[in-house]
Amino acid sequence: MPDLTPGQFQLVYNLLSLTVATMLAAGLFFYGSRAHVAHRYRPALLVSAIVVWIAGYHYFRIFQSWEGAFMLSGEGAYTASGAFFNDAYRYADWLITVPLLLVELVAVMALAKDEARSLLTKLVIAAVLMIAFGYPGEVSDNATTKWVWWAAAMVPYLYIYAALFSKMGPVIAANPGRVGSLLGLARNVLIVTWLFYPISFLAPVLGLGGATGEVFLQVGYTIADITAKAGFGVVIYMIAAARTEQEGHGATTEPLAA
Amino acid sequence: MPDLTPGQFQLVYNLLSLTVATMLAAGLFFYGSRAHVAHRYRPALLVSAIVVWIAGYHYFRIFQSWEGAFMLSGEGAYTASGAFFNDAYRYADWLITVPLLLVELVAVMALAKDEARSLLTKLVIAAVLMIAFGYPGEVSDNATTKWVWWAAAMVPYLYIYAALFSKMGPVIAANPGRVGSLLGLARNVLIVTWLFYPISFLAPVLGLGGATGEVFLQVGYTIADITAKAGFGVVIYMIAAARTEQEGHGATTEPLAA
Numbered sequence: 001m002p003d004l005t006p007g008q009f010q011l012v013y014n015l016l017s018l019t020v021a022t023m024l025a026a027g028l029f030f031y032g033s034r035a036h037v038a039h040r041y042r043p044a045l046l047v048s049a050i051v052v053w054i055a056g057y058h059y060f061r062i063f064q065s066w067e068g069a070f071m072l073s074g075e076g077a078y079t080a081s082g083a084f085f086n087d088a089y090r091y092a093d094w095l096i097t098v099p100l101l102l103v104e105l106v107a108v109m110a111l112a113k114d115e116a117r118s119l120l121t122k123l124v125i126a127a128v129l130m131i132a133f134g135y136p137g138e139v140s141d142n143a144t145t146k147w148v149w150w151a152a153a154m155v156p157y158l159y160i161y162a163a164l165f166s167k168m169g170p171v172i173a174a175n176p177g178r179v180g181s182l183l184g185l186a187r188n189v190l191i192v193t194w195l196f197y198p199i200s201f202l203a204p205v206l207g208l209g210g211a212t213g214e215v216f217l218q219v220g221y222t223i224a225d226i227t228a229k230a231g232f233g234v235v236i237y238m239i240a241a242a243r244t245e246q247e248g249h250g251a252t253t254e255p256l257a258a
Numbered sequence: 259m260p261d262l263t264p265g266q267f268q269l270v271y272n273l274l275s276l277t278v279a280t281m282l283a284a285g286l287f288f289y290g291s292r293a294h295v296a297h298r299y300r301p302a303l304l305v306s307a308i309v310v311w312i313a314g315y316h317y318f319r320i321f322q323s324w325e326g327a328f329m330l331s332g333e334g335a336y337t338a339s340g341a342f343f344n345d346a347y348r349y350a351d352w353l354i355t356v357p358l359l360l361v362e363l364v365a366v367m368a369l370a371k372d373e374a375r376s377l378l379t380k381l382v383i384a385a386v387l388m389i390a391f392g393y394p395g396e397v398s399d400n401a402t403t404k405w406v407w408w409a410a411a412m413v414p415y416l417y418i419y420a421a422l423f424s425k426m427g428p429v430i431a432a433n434p435g436r437v438g439s440l441l442g443l444a445r446n447v448l449i450v451t452w453l454f455y456p457i458s459f460l461a462p463v464l465g466l467g468g469a470t471g472e473v474f475l476q477v478g479y480t481i482a483d484i485t486a487k488a489g490f491g492v493v494i495y496m497i498a499a500a501r502t503e504q505e506g507h508g509a510t511t512e513p514l515a516a
Contacts, residue, residue: 007397010346018350021315025308025354032289032304036297072342 001069001080002211009070009078012218016063019222023056026230033237038247041240044107048233051097051104055229058093059222065089066218090221091138095131099124101232102160105186108239109171119167126156126163134201143205150201157198161191178242186235193228196220259327259338260469267328267336270476274321277480281314284488291495296505299498302365306491309355309362313487316351317480323347324476348479349396353389357382359490360418363444366497367429377425384414384421392459401463408459415456419449436500444493451486454478 030049034042069085070078102123106116130153137149168187172180200220203213288307292300327343328336360381364374388411395407426445430438458478461471 006342010342010344014344014346014350017319017347018353021312021350022354024315025312028289028311029304029308032292032307033301035292036300036304072340 001085002209002214003080004070004078004211004215006072006076006078008211008215012066012215013063015219015222016059016066019059019226020056020063022226022230023052023059026233027053027056030233030237036244037237037240038244040110041108041243044104044236044240047100047104047107048236051100052229052233054097054100055093055225058089059225061086061089088135088139091131091135093225095128097229098131099127101190101229102127104233104236105164105190108186108236108243109168109183110243111167111171119163123160123163126159129153130156130160134197138201146202146205150198153201154198157194164190177246179239179246182235182239182242186232186239189227189232189235193224193232196224259343260467260472261338262328262336262469262473264330264334264336266469266473270324270473271321273477273480274317274324277317277484278314278321280484280488281310281317284491285311285314288491288495291498294502295495295498296502298368299366299501302362302494302498305358305362305365306494309358310487310491312355312358313351313483316347317483319344319347346393346397349389349393351483353386355487356389357385359448359486360385362491362494363422363448366444366494366501367426367441368501369425369429377421381418381421384417387411388414388418392455396459404460404463408456411459412456415452422448435504437497437504440493440497440500444490444497447485447490447493451482451490454482 027049030045030052034045037045065084065086068083069081071081073079103120106120106123109116111119133149133153133156135149137146137153140146140149164187168183172183172187174180175183200217203209203217208216285307288303288310292303295303323342323344326341327339329339331337361378364378364381367374369377391407391411391414393407395404395411398404398407422445426441430441430445432438433441458475461467461475466474
């Protein structure tokens with residue numbers, strides 16, 4: 001790890017801690033919110049809760065790994081302690097959470113059951129391949145190896161983009177008003193935040209290294225994860241609440257369970 | 259950190275621990291209380307729970323950081339251990355919880371949906387700017403820098419005060435009796451406790467330093483946080499309960515499960 005100024009070290013340190021709090025709290029919100037929407041949309045909120053709790057666990061580990069990887073040297077700089085900073089926690093996290101984020105999205109699209117199942121199977125396989133292909137490139141120090149695995153991971157990545165655009169377009173069109181515009185928002189949050197990952201993957205190859213590069217990567221991944229998981233989950237909640245209201249079976253007519 | 263007497267060190271230490279217990283317990287109360295109010299007010303109680311749980315997490319971290327930042331020297335005094343006391347946890351906490359406190363308040367004002375959404379958007383943006391502007395001043399040692407960021411943060415701060423006064427006045431007037439007086443109490447709790455933050459921000463500039471200054475700051479921030487989060491949440495709960503009773507659809511007429 002490169003030497004960091006106290007400001008650089010603490011920015012990442014505080015942001016990682018903030019992310020632990022955000023993910024755990026978002027999970028409690030999604031979990032508790034199930035009782036406030038129609039039964040049909042409760043599984044989507046439960047999956048949203050699971051996603052951010054898994055992320056909260058991994059950010060707790062990343063926080064500890066970051067803290068352990070540096071030590072305050074006499075001259076007011078944080079230098080490498082010799083302990084390993086394990087960025088692979090991110091891949092472990094994505095391998096579980098990225099397929100689940102796609103489950104959330106499909107669950108609030110309210111497709112016919114067969115159509116939903118078939119779409120979800122394709123998306124989940126593509127998501128797992130995308131993360132699995134990225135990993136060998138991430139841990140390699142060789143530029144060619146990184147590029148080869150990057151290209152391999154981009155195939156399922158672009159497949160997911162294409163599938164979401166072709167499948168969500170008609171659903172958005174069929175739901176004018178608040179539900180349709182929220183579905184469009186969910187798709188856009190996913191598509192825009194996901195752009196960060198393939199770009200940052202290439203940061204070492206593109207010469208973005210050293211202290212600034214490391215801080216940029218950690219801050220960028222963290223903001224992307226908060227947006228793509230907690231922020232995305234809030235949009236899923238808003239879709240579920242809007243659909244509940246629209247369908248006229250507000251929680252008032254239903255037995256509750258939380 | 260300055261040298262502290264055992265009494266000074268332990269006062270802060272015990273108050274921080276008490277706050278962890280208070281915040282976690284208040285969260286369980288608000289979470290469990292949802293089942294006792296009308297459906298419309300349940301999201302407000304869920305958000306109250308999230309706020310104090312996030313604060314409980316941060317007070318746990320502040321407690322550990324305080325403990326690590328001092329060591330008992332032979333002469334019965336607590337001296338700086340050399341480990342960093344991370345007061346930035348407070349800013350991480352406020353960045354998430356202050357917008358959510360405003361969500362709670364607007365949720366029990368029972369405005370029309372469009373009006374609530376528009377008010378909330380403005381308040382949340384102002385709250386995020388207020389905390390973000392405060393941070394660079396807090397971490398700077400320069401008096402001018404502190405004053406500049408203090409002044410910048412005071413603009414959204416005063417905007418929030420003005421918006422709450424102008425929007426809550428008519429709502430309070432339209433709800434004579436218990437609901438109106440509780441809404442007035444919620445507004446006053448928020449406005450009075452929030453006064454502590456910009457004043458204490460300036461403590462180092464105003465010459466309040468050393469052991470007494472540090473203890474005053476920690477005790478003051480902690481009491482302000484308990485009042486503005488757990489205390490404020492109790493008032494929000496009382497408003498939700500009073501409105502439930504007033505609207506005649508008490509929880510007793512509904513199937514419950516929690």
